[in-house]
Amino acid sequence: MEDRRSQSHEVLRKGPWKLEEDEVLLNHVNRFGPRDWSSIRSKGLLQRTGKSCRLRWVNKLRPNLKNGCKFTAEEEKMVIELQAQFGNKWAKIATYLPGRTDNDVKNFWSSRQKRLARLLQTSPAPSKLQRSAKKETPVDFDIPTMEAPKLSSASEGESSSRPMLCLSSCRADYVEPVNMFCSLPDSYWPKLLGFGQDFLQPEFNSFQTSIKFEQQSNFHTQSLSSTFSSQGLHDPNFDVFLETLDVSQLTNEVQFPSGLQFYEPIGCCSSHDDVRENVDNPESFFSEFPADIFEHIEPPPSSPEN
DNA sequence: AACCCCAGCAACCGCAAGCAT
DNA sequence: TATGCTTGCGGTTGCTGGGGT
Numbered sequence: 001m002e003d004r005r006s007q008s009h010e011v012l013r014k015g016p017w018k019l020e021e022d023e024v025l026l027n028h029v030n031r032f033g034p035r036d037w038s039s040i041r042s043k044g045l046l047q048r049t050g051k052s053c054r055l056r057w058v059n060k061l062r063p064n065l066k067n068g069c070k071f072t073a074e075e076e077k078m079v080i081e082l083q084a085q086f087g088n089k090w091a092k093i094a095t096y097l098p099g100r101t102d103n104d105v106k107n108f109w110s111s112r113q114k115r116l117a118r119l120l121q122t123s124p125a126p127s128k129l130q131r132s133a134k135k136e137t138p139v140d141f142d143i144p145t146m147e148a149p150k151l152s153s154a155s156e157g158e159s160s161s162r163p164m165l166c167l168s169s170c171r172a173d174y175v176e177p178v179n180m181f182c183s184l185p186d187s188y189w190p191k192l193l194g195f196g197q198d199f200l201q202p203e204f205n206s207f208q209t210s211i212k213f214e215q216q217s218n219f220h221t222q223s224l225s226s227t228f229s230s231q232g233l234h235d236p237n238f239d240v241f242l243e244t245l246d247v248s249q250l251t252n253e254v255q256f257p258s259g260l261q262f263y264e265p266i267g268c269c270s271s272h273d274d275v276r277e278n279v280d281n282p283e284s285f286f287s288e289f290p291a292d293i294f295e296h297i298e299p300p301p302s303s304p305e306n
Numbered sequence: 307a308a309c310c311c312c313a314g315c316a317a318c319c320g321c322a323a324g325c326a327t
Numbered sequence: 328t329a330t331g332c333t334t335g336c337g338g339t340t341g342c343t344g345g346g347g348t
Contacts (some may be wrong), residue, residue: 015317017316017317054334054335056317089337107315109339114313
């Protein structure tokens with residue numbers, strides 16, 4: 001009755017779909033196929049726009065959809081790879097994932113991005129990291145807010161003792177997370193020097209193990225992987241990261257300083273015991289990071305000396 | 307129990323491409 | 328060729344339920 005009244009007044013319905021509406025839409029598709037969406041309204045079958053009808057069909061009513069199923073690890077990996085390959089072409093990516101819609105993929109990716117952003121305090125709301133950093137670090141060493149990239153700051157003639165950190169992102173949307181490293185005070189500055197050109201191959205086709213990596217920098221690999229697993233954050237992506245790490249493809253810029261700690265208190269900060277405590281314990285910092293940010297490390301645009 | 311925060315999801319909006327007239 | 332309509336896509340928003348305090 002309500003529906004009849006609204007129909008006669010040409011009121012456009014919006015919002016969640018009712019079961020009856022779904023049935024009408026299914027009937028239409030069964031009779032005419034998934035097209036002529038606008039005619040559904042013009043015939044007075046539903047007070048929905050053609051766009052709305054199409055969307056409902058594509059996202060919810062189409063056969064063989066995996067509605068309500070979380071993405072499997074395999075699907076997640078595929079989305080990550082395909083996104084790296086195609087960018088935000090969700091419809092295209094979805095064609096590689098049976099039963100998934102572009103909306104599914106888009107939502108998955110957006111959730112993932114939000115998670116990363118929050119963890120890396122790029123969002124306006126204070127993140128866990130922000131809060132814990134404020135609590136755990138002395139006021140002198142508050143982690144600064146995100147700024148423009150400070151890659152390879154040693155090349156900028158600063159007197160800072162900050163070591164060169166050649167990290168950037170392989171995709172624009174990961175610049176911010178990786179910049180997190182760059183905004184750290186000296187005392188937190190990871191001593192990762194000059195990751196090489198092909199640090200991570202997006203195709204995931206090489207099988208070079210972390211062993212080679214460990215040979216050069218035992219501490220790096222071990223501390224990272226143990227951090228994630230011990231925090232229950234073990235991420236298959238990190239395995240991929242390790243497995244695809246092809247040391248043979250690293251350029252000669254790469255320096256893994258042997259014997260260096262992953263975190264080394266530098267300069268004035270080293271005199272603070274509480275800072276040192278944090279610095280000496282990688283988990284106090286990295287436990288807040290999602291493992292997969294390390295997928296997106298790439299070399300700086302040019303060598304620091306340039 | 308009430309409140310808050312957050313993640314996940316469904317749906318809307320604007321834009322662009324394709325097509326018919 | 329110009330115009331209007333339809334369809335498809337990507338970005339964004341708003342709702343809801345779960346978990347934590």
